[in-house]
Amino acid sequence: xxxxxVEINKNKETKFKGYVTAPASGVYPGVLLLHQEFGIxxxxxxxxxxxxxxxxxxxxxxxxxxTLAGCELNCKKxxxxxKAKELIKSFNMEKGYEDIVTCLQWLRETPQCNGxxxxxxxxxxxxxxxxxxxxxxxxxxxCYDFEGHDFFQEHDxxxxxxxxxxxxxxxxxxxxKNDKIKFLxxxxxxxxxxxxxxxxxxxxxxxxNFDEDQALKSQKETFDHIxxxxxxxxxxx
Numbered sequence: 001x002x003x004x005x006v007e008i009n010k011n012k013e014t015k016f017k018g019y020v021t022a023p024a025s026g027v028y029p030g031v032l033l034l035h036q037e038f039g040i041x042x043x044x045x046x047x048x049x050x051x052x053x054x055x056x057x058x059x060x061x062x063x064x065x066x067t068l069a070g071c072e073l074n075c076k077k078x079x080x081x082x083k084a085k086e087l088i089k090s091f092n093m094e095k096g097y098e099d100i101v102t103c104l105q106w107l108r109e110t111p112q113c114n115g116x117x118x119x120x121x122x123x124x125x126x127x128x129x130x131x132x133x134x135x136x137x138x139x140x141x142x143c144y145d146f147e148g149h150d151f152f153q154e155h156d157x158x159x160x161x162x163x164x165x166x167x168x169x170x171x172x173x174x175x176x177k178n179d180k181i182k183f184l185x186x187x188x189x190x191x192x193x194x195x196x197x198x199x200x201x202x203x204x205x206x207x208x209n210f211d212e213d214q215a216l217k218s219q220k221e222t223f224d225h226i227x228x229x230x231x232x233x234x235x236x237x
Contacts, residue, residue, distance in 0.1 A: 068087060119141045
């Protein structure tokens with residue numbers, strides 16, 4: 001399967017695109033990779049290719065197709081940063097969750113996916129990865145620094161499958177200040193990792209806050225986490 005854009009049919013009237021990549025041949029577990037506020041940019045595509053090289057079929061849906069389809073923003077340009085803030089402000093989490101359900105079905109039915117899928121998200125994508133771990137039958141989920149905190153609900157008490165949460169110090173402090181860290185600490189099936197003295201986007205290569213050592217540490221933790229979940233599948237048990 002060559003890397004490139006594919007079109008997804010949400011229903012008879014609605015279509016949107018995403019980026020897909022996988023090893024050259026064979027059938028593999030799937031990774032639904034959920035981008036942050038900059039869209040499907042080079043950083044996200046690079047992550048997708050890394051997971052493909054590790055032996056996964058990866059799909060990155062365009063989460064902003066309703067407001068700015070195909071956007072690819074530069075985190076070093078003030079104009080693009082302003083646009084990213086607008087996209088987050090107007091993002092409908094409920095509709096985004098509906099898209100995830102559609103994309104999970106598409107990925108599971110892709111010939112190069114064996115039906116087992118994990119979700120990995122960054123920023124607003126982490127919010128959706130959290131919700132998928134809460135409500136959907138995925139093998140596991142991984143969240144990197146959430147966008148805001150309004151998506152946490154008081155009845156969120158049961159995480160279906162193993163969830164790994166990576167938080168920069170700044171993101172952790174924000175969640176704690178707003179009394180939301182309780183949804184992540186000492187919760188069954190959640191492993192929370194705190195990266196002290198780090199800031200939002202510490203894993204993003206092109207970002208001013210990029211921390212290579214911390215990024216590589218989190219990357220290894222994620223690889224180990226999803227490999228363990230795929231070795232002990234839930235949906236096929």
